[in-house]
Amino acid sequence: VPLSRCFLWSLLSGPLQSVCLLHSFHGPGLMEPPVITEESPRRVVVFPTDDISLKCEASGKPAVQFRWTRDGVHFKPKEEPGVTVSQAPHSGSFTMEGNNSNFAQSFQGTYRCFASNKLGTAMSHEIQLMAEGTPKWPKETVKPVEVEEGESVVLPCHPPPSAEPLRIYWMNSKILHIKQDERVTMGQNGNLYFANVLTSDNHSDYICHAHFPGTRTIIQKEPIDLRVKATNSMMDRRPRLLFPTNSSSHLVALQGQPLVLECIAEGFPTPTIKWLRLSGPMPADRVTYQNHNKTLQLLNVVEEDDGEYHCLAENPLGSDRHVYYVTVEAAPYWLHKPQSHLYGPGETARLDCQVQGRPQPEVTWRINGIPVEELAKDQKYRIHHGALILSNVQPSDTMVTQCEARNRHGLLLANAYIYVVELPAKILTPDNETYMAVQGSTAYLLCKAFGAPVPSVQWLDKEGKTVLQDERFFPYTNGTLGIRDLQANDTGHYFCQAANDQNNMTIVANLQVKDATQILQGPRSAIEKKGSRVAFTCQAYFDSSLQHSITWRGDGQDLRELGDSDKYFIEEGRLVIHSLDYSDQGNYSCVASTKLDVVESRAELLVVGSPGPVPQLEVSDQHLLRQSQVRLSWSPADDHNAPIEKYDIEFEDKEMAPEKWYSLGKVPGNQTSATLKLSPYVHYTFRVTAINKYGPGEPSPASETVVTPEAAPEKNPVDVKGEGNETNNMVVTWKPLRWMDWNAPQVQYRVQWRPQGTQGAWQEQIVSDPLLVVSNTSTFVPYEIKVQAVNSQGKGPEPQITIGYSGEDYPQASPELEEIQILNSSTVLVRWRHLDPARSRATSVTYWWEGSQRKHSKRHVHKGHVVVPANATSAILGGLRPYSTYHLEVQAFNGRGPGPASSRSFSTPEGVPGHPEALHLECQSDTSLLLHWQPPLSHNGVLTGYVLSYHPLDDEGKEQLSFDLPDPELRTHNLTNLSPHLRYRFQLQATTKEGPGEAIVREGSTMAFSGTPDFGNISAMAGENYSVVSWVPKEGQCNFRFQIWFKALGDGKLGPPLLPQYISYNQSSYTQWDLQPDTNYEIHLFKESVLMHRMAVKTNGTGRVGLPPAGFEPEGWFIGFVSAIILLLLVLLILCFIKRSKGGKYSVKDKEDTQVDSEARPMKDETFGEYSDNEEKAFGSSQPSLNGDLKPLGSDDSLADYGGSVDVQFNEDGSFIGQYSGKKEKEAAGGNDSSGAASPINPAGTLE
DSSP states (O other): OOOGOOOOOOOSSSSSSOOHHHHHHHHGGGGGEEEEEOOOOEEEEEOOOEEEEOEEEEESSSEEEEEEEEEEEEEOGGSSSTEEOSSSSTTTOOOOSSSSTGGGGOOOOEEEEEEEEEEEEOOOOOOEEEEEEOOOOOOOOOOOOEEETTTTEOOOOOOOOOOOOOEEEOOTTOOBBBOOSSEEOOTTTSSSSSHHHHHOGGGEEEEEEEETTTEEEEOOOOOEEEEEEEEEEEEEEEEEEEEOOEEEEEEEEEETTTTEOOOEEEEEEEOOEEEEETTTTTTTTTTTTTTTTTTEEEOSOGGGEEEEEEEEETTTTTEEEEEEEEEEEEEEEEOOOOOOOEOOOOOOEEEEOEEEESSSEEEEETTTTEEESOOOOOOEEETTTTTTESSSOOOOGGGEEEEEEEEEEEEEEEEEEEEEEEEEEEEOOOOTTTEEEEETOOOEEEEOOOEESOEEEEEETSSSSSGSSSSTEEEEEOOEEESSSSGGGEEEEEEEEEESOOOEEEEEEEEHHHHHHHOEEEEEEEETTTTEEEEEEEEOOTTTOOOOOOOOOTTEEEEOOTTTTSSSSEEEEEEEOOOOOOOGGGGEEEEEOOSOOEEEEEEEEEESOOOOOOOOOEOOOOOGGGGGGEEEEEEEOOOOTSSOOOEEEEEETTTEEEEEEEEEEEEEEOOOOOEEESSSSEEEEEEEEEEEEEEEEEOOOOOOOEEEOOOSSSSEEEEEEEOOOOOOOTEEEEEOOOGGOOOOOOEEEEEEEETTOSSOOOOOEEESSSEEESSSSOOOOOOEEEEEEEEEEEEEOOOOOOOEEEEOOOOOOOOHHHHHHHHTTEEEEEEOOOOOOOOOSSEEEEEEEEEEEEOOOHHHHHHHEEEEEOOEEEEEEEEETEEEEEEEEEEEEEEOOEEEEEEEEEEEEOOOOOOEEEEEEEEEESSSSEEEEESOOOOSSOEEEEEEEEEESSSSOOOOOOEOOOOTOOOOEEEEEEOTEEEEEEEEEEEEETEEEEEEEEEEEEEHHSSSSOOTTTTEEOSSSEEEEEEEOTTTTTOOOOEEEEESSSSSOSSSSSOOOOEGGGGOOEEOOOOOOOOOEEEEEEOOOOOEEEEEEEESOOOOSOOTTTTGGGHHHHHHHHHHHHHHHHHHHHHHHHHHHOOOOOOHHHHHHHHHHHGGGGGGTTTGGGGGGHHHHHHTOEEESSSSOOOOSSSSEEEEEEEEOOOOOTTTTSSSSOOOOOOOOOHTTSOOSSSSSBBTTTSSOOOO
């Protein structure tokens, strides 16, 4: 059986199964009921030259036999002359061939085909065969049609009838279409209607053409001669309908078909047609008006189109109407079409046949083509509510049924078979299928069973018990098992058993329940500013056995990185959107998915920013320009997700200040219009800018330009001043008006002046620039001044009077000093006698420091100034230095300059001193500290000593100890009996006879509290003649003094010995100069004869340099060089002579000891002499071979960066373990066992 002819097996149906499935059991030998597969249409129209072909094809096994009926009577095609029956398999079609026009008419009638085999009979629908002859226009005598101009006329067509729709055309003898318009119209019946005729319609060749598509022929009527009589008085007429002729008509419209209504009217002037529907508006999507509104076509008619349709013909003289009463009916259509079924023995068969139509169709049943009324009454079928029902069917009940529904509009036919078969149970679902689902979801285990009778299906667990005891398990009628709210322990094997009365069959289904995907942290909604970036993150949990992915969506669309664009950056669990724009806002979701489930978490992104531009401006109420007002309206701007707070209204004058915008003010953000107060004579072009909390947006497009009329000035200049720059003039100045206050193309200024206190006439002058010089004035005389704006339209308002002065002369007198009163050590009061204020504007007091009353005091001279009004007679001078001598001058001054000065000197008394400078704490022992300080920078008197106070920080119970140090020259003090376990705060104040001054405060502790001195980060670097030793003081370490000593290593003394130097621990570095180039030095750090650290360094350079004696002049270098060479030769000769005569070895060891002792003697007073040389000897005797590479500790920086080339290594305790690089002098001696004795080839020193 072809698959296209099979009924699909439904998952949710019981007995509905397919013949196709039977082939999986018994193969192609299984019998099949007959099924009509192809048939002719219900209506067949043939013409004289056409062959007649009726089709009927059907499938079935065994082979199908065909028979025909015509008009209900048995018809045998094989026995009819001229009939050829198809020999193709599964076909009962036949063809009739005729040789004259009457042949087809003899076969007209209603045909039906029956296809039968052992299982039943199928029946085709009725086929109506219609024969049509060659169309001909009946012969008639066409008389001329005479009509008077302005009257109506109808030219008839009346074409021959045809079973197929015709096409009608009106043309003239030149085969040109007759022009149609509102006056001339062809109706649906083919007639040509003239609403009123004109003399131009007078023609003798109006020809109606009829096109017959079936015969592919066109025939024409005899020409009609239309004769129009001209008249001088055409009478107006009210409309009258030419079609339809009566006032109303009833029409039946078929559901789903088009409905055509037509109204054609006559009258003069030509009427117009309108269509109305009383029950409601016309369905605009289905109605069309054609033929100049004379035809209404309603497509795809529905039941709701029932009702009255009025056509109204109108002209100025009146109207006429026609009412169409439309009833919608319908040919039969299926509600439930009977379907073929397979049944097992004992089942109940039911075929439903439900149809609808208007009027209600009549339904009849046939069995194997025979009406049920004609069958025997003992049949076991019954018909109930249109359904054919058979109970307890058996194989002998196999049949083909026909349901036929008919009303006056059509007929429906359906063939459906009942096929009763016996088949063993079979499960079509493969065995051992594995199903996977996640926790909380619903799983569906399939078990498609087939058989006749229909097998019963049950699901069992591994113990053979039904699984339906758990309410979460539910079965479907097609055998599928559903399990809702899955749990992890639902994983396992489930058994499906299908059984009927012939056998049973079982398969196993494996269910695996996986962990559900969960989004642990989804993206969070965000509000971001335009141009910024936003990042969404997503964390999800997946079952570890499942492949998974995290993807991102924007407004439901998958997001991907866009080639070279960096708009999106996407990696699993993270989405970054760069350069945000307003188009980026929306919903973004993280989608976590496996092949079993999908979870989505959504976040909303809002992009905020300054508003968009105001889209449109409108200037209205321009009639108010005479009052210098105008109304400005605008459309709201896009707020970009932040409410608009205000609108800024600006204007530009392209004539006076192009491309410069001025603000007219701001209005609230909910306002979209404003009435603006304008200035006269300004060319206003407006723009509006929206502002929200993110700032202003882009301005709107500029508005049209409006110009306000000219007017007199409304303002006068401000900042009017009158001042003389000579003794006999006065310069009047003012701030000019802004151009927008001119109120005219140009503005000038009317300046008036007169002496103050006089009531005489004003002098005046009109100028254009903001300056006027009044000459020939008396010296420093007050004037009344007015400045008024003037333009072509008039003057500004009355200006205010300003007082100005003519030029001044220098003051002639000096203030007379009365007294200088000492208020305190830093403040004095100066008094003087009153001067005439008319001759000065202010009094200046200038003072400066001349010196301190202390000896040897050096201070920078600084002048101070105090200016007081002219009527003041005193001034207070503050911020003076105590115990100092000052000089002051008092003088009057005015705009011209200062006058003569009065001067006097005075001294300030002693005050309290400033704080001591640089207080340092130095550890002496576990119970003592040495304090160092410097005297105050500001003594403010004669120092009498110091006050020292201190108290423990951690012991609140102890009181502060304080005592005087009466020696002002004292710089140090040793504190003893301190606790080794406490930290102290020390306060030191200097004193004068006025008392103690400001204190300097330091905190510190003894050596025991601070711990062992730490030189762990010490390092050294060297140049040619210097070395820098640096270290990092330990935080909290007590400061102390120690000695550093650079000892040269080598044979013989290298220049004068370097003495140990005292330095402080907090100093953190020390630089030693006067070193020899290319020399190894050993550096010792010790305190009180105790060695704290030892290290080595080597200077740069290629040779050692002997230090020149003091006072050696460069001009004598040549004499010194020659003398040195002679001396060297003498020394070599003496050494050589001694060695030859005695033959002994020179004790280098004794020589070195002697050198060390001699170097230590000057340091006896500094306790360095107590430092034992045993340590030095042990160190020297255990020194390894001097040819290794050494590395510095305590710094990652190369010491070579500082110009040195030293290699040093230390043990963990900081002791020296390294070796000096470079060649040993021992090797230079040629391998001599001597430890460095002087010889002609190993001299003790080198001269250069």
